[in-house]
Amino acid sequence: MNREILRLAIPNIVSNITVPLLGLIDLALMGHLNSEVYIGAIALGGVIFNFIYWGFGFLRMSTSGFAAQAYGKTDTTETTTVLARALAVALFAGIIILALQLPIAWAGFEVIGGSDEVKTLAREYFLIRIWAAPAALSLFVFSGWFLGMQNARYPMIIAIAANVINILLSVLFVFGLNMKSEGVALGTALSQYAGLLLAVVLFMKKYRQLLVHVHPHLIFNLKRLTEFFRVNTDIFIRSFCIILVFTFFTSESASTNDTILAVNSLLIQMLLFFSFFIDGFAFAGEAMVGKYVGAREIAQLKKVVKLLFFWGTGLAAAFTLVYFSGMNIILKLLTSQKEVIQSAQPFLVWIIFIPLASFSSYIWDGIYIGATASKAMRNSLLISAFLVFAPIYYLLHPVWENHALWLAMFLFMFGRGLFQTLFFKKAILKAQ
Template sequence: MNRKILHLAIPNIISNVTIPLLGLVDMALMGHLDSEVYIGAVSLGTVLFNFIYWGFSFLRMGTSGFTAQSYGEGNQAETFNILARALMISTLISALIILLQVPIEWIAFKAINGSKEVEGLAREYFRIRIWAAPATLGLYALNGWFLGMQNARYVMVTSILANIFNLVFSFIFVYFLHMNSAGVAWGTVIAQYAGILTGLFLLQKKYKYLLNFRDRKAIFDLDAMKNFFRVNSDIFIRTFCVILVFTFFTSKSASISDHILAVNSILIQFLLFFAFFIDGFALAGEALAGKYKGERRRDLFTELTRRLFVWGIGLALVFSFLFLVGNKFIIGLLTNQEGLYETASQFMVWVILTPLITFSSFIWDGIYIGVTASKEMRNSMLAATLLLFAPSFYFLQAILGNHALWLAMMLFMLGRGLFQTILFPKVMSKSFK
C-alpha cells in the first residue's frame, strides 16, 4: 500500500510544491524592491484570484473523484464523459468570468481594505491576470481527470512546465522590464496557457483511444449531470468557506496596516508550503479511495486511510521542526527589510504549530473527495467556519490583536479535521454499503 501511495504522492508533491515555491519567488521579487506596498499588492491580487478560482476548484475535486470511481469500475466510456462535462463547464464559467470582470473587480475591491497605493497596484494586477481564466479552470478539470485516471505524472509535468514559465517571465518582467507587480501578473498568465496546452498535448498523446467512446447523448445525460452538480455544489460551499476564511484573514491584515499585511503575507507562505506538500498525499488518497470504492474493496480502503495518517503525522513532525530551526533563514529569503522580520518573529509560534494542527484536515479532504462524500465534507467545513473561526476572532480581537487572526485560523484548521473524524464512520458505511 505504501508503494501505491508514494507512486501517486511523489509526483503530486513535486507538482504541488512548485506552486508555493512560485508564491515564495513572487514574494521575494516584491520583497526586494524599494517598498513594501508591492508585497501587499501581489498579496491582495492573489487572494482575489484565490476567491475567484478556488470557488471553482470543484472542477478538479469532483472530476477526480468521479473519474477514479469509473476507473475502478472499468467504465472507460464514462471516464471520457466525465472529462467532456468538466471541460465544457470550465469553458462556460471562464467565459462568464471574463465577460463580468468589471463588476467582479468592483465587488472584490469593495470587500477588501487596503491603502490607496496598494489597491491601485492590486487593480492593475487583477486586470492582467483575469485573462488567464480559461487556462486556469481548464487545467483544474484536466488535472483532476488525470489524477482520477491514476496518472499523477502528467499532473506533475504540466505543473512544472507552467511554473518554469511563470518563474522565467516574472523575473524578466520585474527585473529587466521594471514592471513590478504587473510583471508578476503577466508571468502568471503566460504560465497558465503554457500549462493547458501541455496538458492537452499529453491528453491527445495517451488517451486518444477514448474518442472511440464519444456519445453526445451520454455526455448530456440528465441524471449524470444532476449528480455532477449535486456533488460539486457541496464542494463549492466547502471551498467557499476556505476562501472566506483566507480572504477575511488578508482583509483584516490589510485593515490593521500595510506593515501587518506584509508580515502576515510572508508568514502565511509557511502554511501554504506545508499545505501543498501534504496535499500530495491527500491527492493520492483521492485517486486510491475513489478507485477502491469503484472496486468495492473496503479492506483496501481501510488500509489506505490508516497509512495516509501515518504519513501525515510523520510529515507534520518534520515540518514543525524545520519551521522551528529554519524560520529566520526562510524569512530572510523573502525579504531584506529588517522591520518586517522583527514583527514576523512575534507571531512565529503559529507557524511552528501549523503542521501539527492542520495535517488531518488535508488527509481527510483527500479521502472524502475520492469517495465523493461531499455532503459530510461541506458540513464539517461549515461547522469549523461558523462555530470556531468566526467566534474566536470576534471575541478575542480586541484582546489579542493580530494573534487573534492566527488563533482563529488554527482553530478553523483543527476543527475541520476534528469534525471529519467524527463523521468518518458514516462516510464509510455509505461508501461500502
C-alpha cells in the same frame, strides 16, 4: 500499498511544490523592491483569485473523484465522459469570468481593505492575470482527471513546466523590462495557456483512443449532470468557507496596517507551503480511495486510510521541526525589509505548530473527495468556519489583536480534521 501511495504522492508533491514556490518567488521579487506596498498588491490581488479559483476548485476535485470511481469500475465510457463534461463547464465558466471581470474587480476591492496605493497596484495585477481564467479552470479539470486515472506523472509535468515558464517570465518582466506587480501578473497569465497546451498534447499522446467514447448525449445526461452538480455544489460550499476564512484573514491584516499585511502575507505562505506537500498524500488518497470505492473493496479502503495518516503525521512533524529551527532564515530569504522581519517575530509560534494542527484536514479532504462524500465534507467546513473561526476571532480580537487572528486560523484548521474524523464512519464506511 505504501509503494502505491508513494507512486501517486511523490509526483503530486513535486507538482504541488511548484505552486507555493511560485508564490514565494513572486513575493520575493516584490519584497526586494523599494516598498512594502508591492507585497501587499500581490497579496490583495491574490485574494480575489483565491475567490475565483478556489471557488472553482470543485472542477478538479469532483473530476478526480468521479474519474477514479469510473476507473475502479473499469467503465471507459464514463471516464471519458467525466472529462468532457467537466471541460465544458470549465470553458463556459471561464468565459463568464472574463465577461464579468470589471464588476468582479470593483466588488472585490470594495470589500478588501488596504491603502489606496496598494489597491491601485492590486487592480492592475488583477486586470492582467484574469485573462488566464479559461486556461486555469481547464487545467483544474485535466489535473483532476489524470489523477483519477491513477496518473500522477502528467499533472507533475504540466505543473513543473507551467510554473518554470511563469517564474522565468516574471523575472524577465520585473528585472529585464522594469515592470513591477503587473509583470508578475503577465507572467502568470501566459504560463497558464502554456500549461493548457501541454495538457492537451499529453492527453493526445496517451489517451487519444478514448475520444471515440465522447458522446454529447452522455455529456449532458440529466441524471449524470444532476449528480455532477450535486457533488460540485457541496464542494463549492466547502471551498467557499475556506475562501471566506482566508480572505477575511487577509482583509483583517490589511485593515490593521501595511506592515501587518506584509507580515501575515509572508507567514501564511508557510501554511500554504506545507499544504502543498501534504496535499501530495491527499491527492494520492483521492485516486486510491476513489478506485476502491468504485471497485467496492472496503478492506483496502480502510487500509489506505490508515497508511495515509501514518505518512501525514510524519510529514507534519518534519515541517514543525524545520519551522522551529529555520523560520528566521526563511524570512530573510523572502524579504530584506528589517521592519517586516522584526514585526513577524511574535507570530512565529503559530506557524511552527500549525502543520500538526492542520495535516489531518488535508488527508481527510482527499479521502472524502475520492469517495465523493461531499455532504459531510461540506458540513465540517461550515462548522469550522462559523462555529470555530468566527467566534474565536471576535471574542479575542479586542485583547489579542493579530494573535487572535492566528489562533482562529489555527483552530479552524484543527477543527476541519476533527469533524471529518467524527463523520468518517457514517459518511463513507456505512455508505458503501
